[in-house]
Amino acid sequence: MGDRSVHKRVRMSVAAAGLVAALALTGCGSDGDDSASDKASATPAGSGAETGSASIEGAWSGKTSDGKSIDLAVTGTKVVLLADGHACTGEVADHGKLMLSLKCADGNTDRTMGTIESSTDKSLVISWDAGAKDTLSKSAAGALPPGLPSGLPTP
Template identity: 45%
Template sequence: MQKLVRKGAAVAAVLVSAVALTACGSNGEVAKPGDGGGSAAPSAGASGSAARVALADAEGAWLGVTDGKPVTLTISKGGQAVVISEAHVCQGTAKEGDTLTLALTCKDGNTDRASGTIGSADGKQLVVTWDSGKTDTLAKPAASGLPTNMPSIPALPSLPPQS
């Protein structure tokens, strides 16, 4: 039961940080999570090639659905990154270089989203290609509130009164 409480607390903390970051960076014109299928336009480009994605392009909270499961990614201005997918909470850094890369560690040892590259970010949509072969297409959530299609945190069982 303590494990469930810790996971619930971690999910709640990430959602709070996602809402806080979203309120700071949204322009009100926001795509809904899952919109846009599996691809996004490159950030910019000449002759059809994608331009380098800067950390500033990827900052904020991003939500989506991959393989029918919700995925959230939050990137701070300092380059701290957190991804939540299924029961996995992974945190680490986003670093600029030739590409914008994510280097994360999951406490449970999962490696599906431990290392990846952000291929495009246009302010509405962000695409991450993970070294595991997964690709997440994520969107900025509406600034007006949390999405309604996210799973709920299970209620804790009532404890018997103590005498």
Template identity: 35%
Template sequence: MRSAALAAGLVGVLALTACSGGSGDEDGSPSAPSTSTAPSAGTSSPAVTGASADIQGSWITTAGGRIVALVINGKQAGSFETGGAMCNGTAGAENGMQMIRLTCADGSKTRTTGTVDSVDGTTLKVTWSGKTGQETYTKAEGGKLPSGLPTALPR
């Protein structure tokens, strides 16, 4: 029952992220995302461009019996773990690699810097710095959880 409630909550999060979009112009046309890659004056950070279209969207995995959602929208990224950390940050190209950089509200360091190893239409592989290592995510389409995730057993 508990995992069913968690899954239901996660579906709500996915539905909200799937519906979020640009505010658009007054004429109803969507606004174009910024593509500026110039770093701010006086910074030594690498220039970050938006994440590739291949990694955009909502991705799900399980880790330690918990569902982990990774959502990438333009340059923005977020990670949500059932019963755990909520993190936000950026996703984009840095030095020829697709990188994900997150900061977690609870100070967790589990998923803070990730490198995209590979991506296809349904699978995203990310290697996180630290003990998390590589995780394989499944694409969540239309705000729905992908098949194969654990569910509550009937009583």
């Protein structure tokens, strides 16, 4: 059983490294050019608050209902999700409400279609079509989500 645990940690380390690489390659922060994010921003009718993709950009982290780590990175319309041992990528789109459409590398469908229920500059609530509901907290600018394995190679 010890070997399975090591293999799972290695897979999670590889997935975490992929998240770090995705964040680094896509430039998680803003460089002052807000034209792309302005085009992606929209206010759903009757919401009274900005919930466009620009407002959910960045790195988010939290725990699933069963206490496992969940990490989300949003850059423009691109999304990377690490949850419960699954690595998923996809896009965010505005359909009156912001929707996440993801595909997991291992075929898992627990968190492939989600709706942003609420977002502030510090928290994000996502309801997934498969039944889960996650509340995530914004990671500090330039900081990696907590709980990632240490000793990862740096780009």
